[in-house]
Amino acid sequence: MGKRVAETERKYEAAEQTGEPDLDGLPGVADVRVLEPAELDAVYVDTPDLRLATHKITLRRRTGGDDAGWHLKLPTSQADTRTEVHAPLGKQGRKGPRVPKSLLAEVAAIVRDRELVPVVRLRNTRKRLHLVDAQGAPLLEIAHDHVRATVPDHGADGPESTWTEVETELLDGDPALLDAVEKRLRAAGLRRSTSPSKLARALGDRLTAAPRPPSPPSSTGTAGDAVMTYVHEQVAAIMSWDPQVRRDEPDSVHQMRVSTRRLRSAFASFRRELDREATDPVGDELKWLAGVLGLERDREVLAERLRDRLAELPDDIVTETLTARIGGDAPVHEGARKELLRELAGPRYFRLLDTLEALLADPPLLDAAESPAAPAVAEAVSRDHRRLRRRVEHALRMTPGHERDLVLHDARKAAKRARYSSEAAQAVPALRKPAKKHTQRMKAVQQLLGEHQDSVICRDAVLRLASDAREAGEDTFPYGVLYQLERDAAAAAENELPKAWPASDRGKLAG
Incomplete structure (x- = not known):
């Protein structure tokens, strides 16, 4: 099976005119390290009726950046945290990239024998910085993303939608650091994103209209x-x-x-x-x-x-x-x-x-x-x-x-x-x-x-x-x-x- 890691992150969008957040004096943070920008290109796959997305699961193949490969993200009961399973990019098949068997096994009970097809392509210009401790070890990443999303339509990309967002990801720091950074981001005019993921935002009404997994009864009166x-x-x-x-x-x-x-x-x-x-x-x-x-x-x-x-x-x-x-x-x-x-x-x-x-x-x-x-x-x-x-x-x-x-x-x-x-x-x-x-x-x-x-x-x-x-x-x-x-x-x-x-x-x- 692929490598499994816990990913704790939060997404933000502009609530009004924003400025640069003040990152001085954060607890445990000794310095702010600016990283080289990255150009990311990701194709998300799902069943035609979006079974993965409606179960809050994403499966993508991404090139660019320092973690190119296949990424499967699974929900957890912990706030802001998902389980991410990685696999190498692999080889291209005649019909395009093949989803690794290790990742297919993780979602087989949901996908079953249905076809997986590209549902969204996201291209992202990412500017990143790391908050590091006194030894230079990264504690938290802040990413400024300019996203261009297209939804495939009969084999061709459909109209492009664009937006910007900010992502914070805990690397090796105390979870309290996420809260401290959030206060600074809010002060700069940002708010928590209303969309749980880039994929959900790109799919929009199509995801809203997709059939949902059955929910249990809300009470046990009968x-x-x-x-x-x-x-x-x-x-x-x-x-x-x-x-x-x-x-x-x-x-x-x-x-x-x-x-x-x-x-x-x-x-x-x-x-x-x-x-x-x-x-x-x-x-x-x-x-x-x-x-x-x-x-x-x-x-x-x-x-x-x-x-x-x-x-x-x-x-x-x-x-x-x-x-x-x-x-x-x-x-x-x-x-x-x-x-x-x-x-x-x-x-x-x-x-x-x-x-x-x-x-x-x-x-x-x-x-x-x-x-x-x-x-x-x-x-x-x-x-x-x-x-x-x-x-x-x-x-x-x-x-x-x-x-x-x-x-x-x-x-x-x-x-x-x-x-x-x-x-x-x-x-x-x-x-x-x-x-x-x-x-x-x-x-x-x-x-x-x-x-x-x-x-x-x-x-x-x-x-x-x-x-x-x-x-x-x-x-x-x-x-x-x-x-x-x-x-x-x-x-x-x-x-x-x-x-x-x-x-x-x-x-x-x-x-």
Whole structure:
């Protein structure tokens, strides 16, 4: 992936007749260094319907200056700050410059398989100065920009618009320096720009008229509002984790997979508020996506658990052959990752994202969605809890063995659903406190049942590894020890359940 940096900057325009700002006596500033002017030429690319710009993202290829190359700017939650991702200029293709794959991966969940085309060309004469400290290190840059913007029209540049603006960018100084400089700029007749970026100013009415991403409900007064607030959160999470999965960030696959499960679970929990004819097909696709993500995630979890168990074995039975067989799955990992990335670049995944976006824009709400949020959502949470209770109590009546393992696995899935619906309930002010407690109780049950299920899966893996070792003429005794360790772990979880369940089967939302 490209180089990532945080960029903190502010833009200003003339409010009236302006003069030169007084930059003397700024805190921590020892001198003002004037730099050579630069001629910058940037082409901004986007989808024809400006999907990047409406998500407050810019992607450009700029020549000139000391940072020529591709620049992707992504919004952050911090004021005046964006994440900037750099990539080299690269080579020209027959149809013009090609967007680097590293940058495409950052915005794939938004662009999907739509074409990227030039939408604005900005030519800028930039005059810069640096505020430096006593050692000569630059703290802040002030740039005076004379901008000429053209919007391509059928392959040719359209009419040119021009303006001037001032940009301040924090380099290595204290953020308070931005405020101190702003006071000087305001005193000189400048004000904060009314446009968030040069691109937005150049696009003007075209950007204003572009379709916007769906917004979550402004309140949670009705059951439908509460449900759709949670649905929005999960779709946003999937979109947010997507580029991190592509960058192979730690835990990203797991978190994206959890978001798909939360969303699918919400469709099931709130079936009285959401039309199942619309949500069931989406749920099926989410199940497919969770499976795609699981190709790598399940392998990671199993490999980590096997390594932990291996560390518990006596040194005298741990051989290089055993260690290699337990941990020698790198090719499997690489294959699973390639398959995952292939699916995330495919039409099925992109159409799922399109469908989710359409669902947010036009929620498939039933009449019950108009009910007051608190009682309707509380009933959904209680209904999920009662479902969990039936499964746990059934399992507790059974004797240990394969059939009980299956029932406990079903109980684990029910615990997840109960946890997720109580998470959704936290959006309703009247339910926030009891829902938070209920979520914690359901999480505890889920983790206990998850430990049991992980042991079941690990035992199956140990048996497969032992079979492979036997065929290769290797000693299988260590695998028997590993298997017994996992049996003990499962038994411990089963023994804990009768004591842990009563502590969770209580509270306002237990039903």
